[in-house]
Amino acid sequence: MSFRLQIRSNDTTPLFAQIVHQVREAVALGKLRPGDRIPTLRDLAARLLVNPNTIAKAFQELEREGVVVTRRGAGTFIAENHCALSDAERNRILGEKIEACLTEAVHLRFPRKEVQRLFAESMQRFRWTDGA
Amino acid sequence: MSFRLQIRSNDTTPLFAQIVHQVREAVALGKLRPGDRIPTLRDLAARLLVNPNTIAKAFQELEREGVVVTRRGAGTFIAENHCALSDAERNRILGEKIEACLTEAVHLRFPRKEVQRLFAESMQRFRWTDGA
Amino acid sequence: MSFRLQIRSNDTTPLFAQIVHQVREAVALGKLRPGDRIPTLRDLAARLLVNPNTIAKAFQELEREGVVVTRRGAGTFIAENHCALSDAERNRILGEKIEACLTEAVHLRFPRKEVQRLFAESMQRFRWTDGA
Amino acid sequence: MSFRLQIRSNDTTPLFAQIVHQVREAVALGKLRPGDRIPTLRDLAARLLVNPNTIAKAFQELEREGVVVTRRGAGTFIAENHCALSDAERNRILGEKIEACLTEAVHLRFPRKEVQRLFAESMQRFRWTDGA
DNA sequence: GTGGTCTAGACCACT
DNA sequence: GTGGTCTAGACCACC
Secondary structure (H helix, E strand, O other): OOOOOOOOOOOOOOHHHHHHHHHHHHHHHOOOOOOOEEOOHHHHHHHHOOOHHHHHHHHHHHHHOOOEEEEOOOEEEEOOOOOOEOHHHHHHHHHHHHHHHHHHHHHOOOOHHHHHHHHHHHHOOOOOOOOO | OOOOOOOOOOOOOOHHHHHHHHHHHHHHHOOOOOOOEEOOHHHHHHHHOOOHHHHHHHHHHHHHOOOEEEEOOOEEEEOOOOOOOOHHHHHHHHHHHHHHHHHHHHHOOOOHHHHHHHHHHHHOOOOOOOOO | OOOOOOOOOOOOOOHHHHHHHHHHHHHHOOOOOOOOEEOOHHHHHHHHOOOHHHHHHHHHHHHHOOOEEEEOOOEEEEOOOOOOEOHHHHHHHHHHHHHHHHHHHHHOOOOHHHHHHHHHHHHHHOOOOOOO | OOOOOOOOOOOOOOHHHHHHHHHHHHHHHOOOOOOOEEOOHHHHHHHHOOOHHHHHHHHHHHHHOOOEEEEOOOEEEEOOOOOOOOHHHHHHHHHHHHHHHHHHHHHOOOOHHHHHHHHHHHHOOOOOOOOO
């Protein structure tokens, strides 16, 4: 599996947020594993044609979320996955995401069965921590 | 089920977006049905203690999305549900939402089974267009 | 109680971190209460003679930590205090802080009794959530 | 009690600072006593898989703080504990550390009693200079 | 008016 | 050479 970042200039979401999202997704899909090294800040800035500060902001956000660990002078690495939030908070967050997802599905007039099918299909592509 | 709008003042999402989201969700849950009348702009502005311009922006966005229709002199109503997007586009949108949802789940270290359970649970609360 | 921010230019800690720390402390001491409004970004930048971006970074950090809530177009406010971390994480964090504190005390050759006295004294100045 | 240095690679604090902190803490806990010999620079560098320059910087900082003394040709030793700072300065430093500690505790929503308990518990593990 | 994003370019700390 | 901080100044979204 290869790992490639890309910027969608016609997307309204902030550049740094696009990068954060893509790294988070790559980790969740198992394309990036704990210990893997991410390209350098300046490297990404040059390749994606964005300002180094923008990449820096993305890196900092990822570090704050515990997705990566940065070691000054050494680089940025995918962190050991662990979640420091309380169970109540975790359930609240995921619950809201699911509801938003289903709200969208209804408005797009997806039939129930189709949503279930797409969901099941996607689930198989992710890397679950329980190995299931 | 009654339908009540409310703004959460310690939520970072823009006021107008909170309103849009709540109306969309109420429709998806079946709390609001096609033809139902929505309170007037100034009514909501007064009740929610929000600038009328903010309500106007929310209504405008809802109308743009085809969720509501305004009939001059009569008020604003929930639209007949229709979706003008192509199948490819619809699948792309929902697919991305589902992936974002699962990305979150993995990072929160939910086990696979638990995600399936929460998802199935939520599905039952929505009003699917095929009546299923 | 008055609330005043100040920058110590001869301190090596980053400017934005100094601001974050001072706001956090003011909240913990009860000098700032939930709902209180913080001076505007530009206001602080002008008063403290630092770049507005530096203040913005401090605000964003405070928001991520859940200390403040920012509402675009309205301003920045002290948030309702709540902690989303798991008990294990909370204990880990506080435990480390206490150990670092005591390590310092030993190296400064404070006698045991004196540390206890200073600690007890400080405790009285803070605003505990259990009201004790 | 044995004394072992280790670097936590997914910790954002600089390597040299981790080493400084661990030596300081070991001294404060009484695991290292005045006169004890510390492994050589190259020994540590090899064991911790760290650049010798990094170890050198840590030693340098420890010596600057008066925690260790290097005797040419003999090695590096834990110094006789002495503190050259004025009382006012010592009080200021410890006071700030305690305040930072309590600020954290309040934000983590620890109840007053719990903080007192954890603090008292930690105090027992340290080696106080008055032997108490 | 509020805060948020991005660019450009300088300087610093760490390995 | 790594990432982190700060400044300066532009533009945008929200209220």
